[in-house]
Amino acid sequence: MEQKNKSGGGKLKEESKNSSEVFASCSFSSLGLHSTLCDQLKERLGFEVPTQVQAQAIPVVLSGRHVLVNAATGTGKTVAYLAPIIHLLQNYDKRIQRSDGTFALVLVPTRELCMQVYEILQKLLHRFHWIVPGYIMGGENRSKEKARLRKGVSILVATPGRLLDHLKNTSSFVHTNLRWIVFDEADRILELGYGKDIEEILNCLGTSEDKSVTRANSAATPEVQKQNLLLSATLNEKVNHLAKISLENPVMIGLDDKKILQNVNRNRISLEPDVADRVEESRKMLSSSAEEYKLPAQLVQRYIKVPCGSRLVVLLSILKHLFEREASQKVVVFFSTCDAVDFHYFLLSEFQWPAMSQSETELRQIFLGCKTLRLHGNMNHEDRKTTFQTFKTEKSALLLSTDVSARGLDFPKVRCIIQYDSPGEATEYVHRVGRTARLGEKGDSILFLQPIEVDYMMDLEKHGVTLAEYPLLKLLNSFSLYGPKHQVKKFVSIEMHPWLLTLQRALESFISAEPKLKKLAKDAFCSWVRAYTAHRGELKQIFMVKKLHLGHVAKSFALKEQPSLVNKSIQKQIKKRKRDDRQKVKSKKRVITKS
Numbered sequence: 001m002e003q004k005n006k007s008g009g010g011k012l013k014e015e016s017k018n019s020s021e022v023f024a025s026c027s028f029s030s031l032g033l034h035s036t037l038c039d040q041l042k043e044r045l046g047f048e049v050p051t052q053v054q055a056q057a058i059p060v061v062l063s064g065r066h067v068l069v070n071a072a073t074g075t076g077k078t079v080a081y082l083a084p085i086i087h088l089l090q091n092y093d094k095r096i097q098r099s100d101g102t103f104a105l106v107l108v109p110t111r112e113l114c115m116q117v118y119e120i121l122q123k124l125l126h127r128f129h130w131i132v133p134g135y136i137m138g139g140e141n142r143s144k145e146k147a148r149l150r151k152g153v154s155i156l157v158a159t160p161g162r163l164l165d166h167l168k169n170t171s172s173f174v175h176t177n178l179r180w181i182v183f184d185e186a187d188r189i190l191e192l193g194y195g196k197d198i199e200e201i202l203n204c205l206g207t208s209e210d211k212s213v214t215r216a217n218s219a220a221t222p223e224v225q226k227q228n229l230l231l232s233a234t235l236n237e238k239v240n241h242l243a244k245i246s247l248e249n250p251v252m253i254g255l256d257d258k259k260i261l262q263n264v265n266r267n268r269i270s271l272e273p274d275v276a277d278r279v280e281e282s283r284k285m286l287s288s289s290a291e292e293y294k295l296p297a298q299l300v301q302r303y304i305k306v307p308c309g310s311r312l313v314v315l316l317s318i319l320k321h322l323f324e325r326e327a328s329q330k331v332v333v334f335f336s337t338c339d340a341v342d343f344h345y346f347l348l349s350e351f352q353w354p355a356m357s358q359s360e361t362e363l364r365q366i367f368l369g370c371k372t373l374r375l376h377g378n379m380n381h382e383d384r385k386t387t388f389q390t391f392k393t394e395k396s397a398l399l400l401s402t403d404v405s406a407r408g409l410d411f412p413k414v415r416c417i418i419q420y421d422s423p424g425e426a427t428e429y430v431h432r433v434g435r436t437a438r439l440g441e442k443g444d445s446i447l448f449l450q451p452i453e454v455d456y457m458m459d460l461e462k463h464g465v466t467l468a469e470y471p472l473l474k475l476l477n478s479f480s481l482y483g484p485k486h487q488v489k490k491f492v493s494i495e496m497h498p499w500l501l502t503l504q505r506a507l508e509s510f511i512s513a514e515p516k517l518k519k520l521a522k523d524a525f526c527s528w529v530r531a532y533t534a535h536r537g538e539l540k541q542i543f544m545v546k547k548l549h550l551g552h553v554a555k556s557f558a559l560k561e562q563p564s565l566v567n568k569s570i571q572k573q574i575k576k577r578k579r580d581d582r583q584k585v586k587s588k589k590r591v592i593t594k595s
């Protein structure tokens, strides 16, 4: 408390600085939005003034131009496209009707994001009852969706697979009046392998590269002015193609001239002041592998270097520290696989502490006394929905998740993001950490790296991401073992720290006594190694499976022994790689001796 008071002045200054970086100094109505819509923004969502990205994007969308928006996570991109679309729809001379079908389509990569955008839409449309919001997504009941589409949905939020399904099979789905297509998290939609679906969708809707098709059709039907919008905090070369086939002379927001110039210099491209050329330069920039990503300036980013065998105990220690330091706390931990999420979820929900109490009377209690939730793609649809809503509303909770939560989800007040398993692509790093430090709020992120993986930081640095080291030893020394603070004796390395050793022993005996958990640990071990072998491209040089010590990996799942049966195929792969490498070295030596 004292500390808070001392730093109060600084904190206030910092907050107002953050706020001026995030918010614009104008009002929603000055951007041209209808007064009722401005009231809704204020009353239903509590938005007083627009964010910077909203102030830039809203007038452009209102003007009818195609747009590509690249702005940091948590800067308000959702309302930047929803508000102007609603304004234009309510402004039609003749009020639109349900029988007119769909006017705007918002494509999103995940079901959770679909629900989130739909909820915001509902709030904004409260006083525009003739504009009907709706959503369709994988996992939902198709016939109910068909019925909704038959009645008519004016603004439809959808995941690509399910949308294509209805475009092909629901004849009563009216989309002849479609005017807007929004790709929210455009790059992720494509990364998830929806590229083909998107092309098919654009073909079905008559909005593809061959713009003549649209024009030819428009001769028969009254001309509908089409407008497409692409948004993401990270754009990559995959978006290039989508931009090419779906955007006509777009306005680029967030791709500032300085960055374009940097890229022009890097690639020795000549820059013309003309808009079309700017677009082309920006596209070239997007395909550059070293694009700098935008991260919230106030986000404190750290890495923690942990030997493989100590990963689990260090994770538990950090979580314990976070939840004991602040009882009201929201934390997300990212894992690479669904099995890993399940294992850690059950472990954290059941692991009791102290496992070996010194006195008979000492009570054992759950190690981590916080509400723990999990979210991944293998869960059933209803459980996913419940977790999503619960984590949104809880004041204090821990969410264990795969990358299904990494994109676009807006969980209020998340204070810390832990990337326990590496995100792989730098874009995923950006989106994972983007679940905290939203809209100028404070946030911390911690990236776990094994000593053999530290080169990953160089990969992040290429994208303008730099991390400081987390003070692990200080944290470990703060734990007391059975009552009085233990004496920190000299120990050779982190993994020999008495706190970690005690915790590891406790976890291992707990797991070995619980067959259900042991099975989960083994499954998680296997899929973790499989995921590790699946890193792509240059990352394979950093995350080298042959450098892993599988016994230590097993230890990180609290297994005393490395599972032998289950990972035969993986071991074969590793042995083969080692053999190949040895042969390469031998043949090189031969070449050298010959020459």
Ligand SMILES: Nc1ncnc2c1ncn2[C@@H]1O[C@H](COP(=O)(O)OP(=O)(O)OP(=O)(O)O)[C@@H](O)[C@H]1O
Pocket (backbone or CB within 6 Å): 046, 047, 048, 049, 050, 051, 054, 071, 072, 073, 074, 075, 076, 077, 078, 079, 232, 233, 407, 408, 409, 410, 434, 435, 438, 439
């Ligand atoms: N003008 C505003 N005033 C106050 N809060 C706002 C405003 N605009 C957006 N917000 C809030 O900011 C948060 C982030 O908004 P949003 O989810 O749209 O960000 P985003 O840029 O799409 O993030 P991501 O890249 O992670 O998808 C949300 O909680 C939203 O309610």
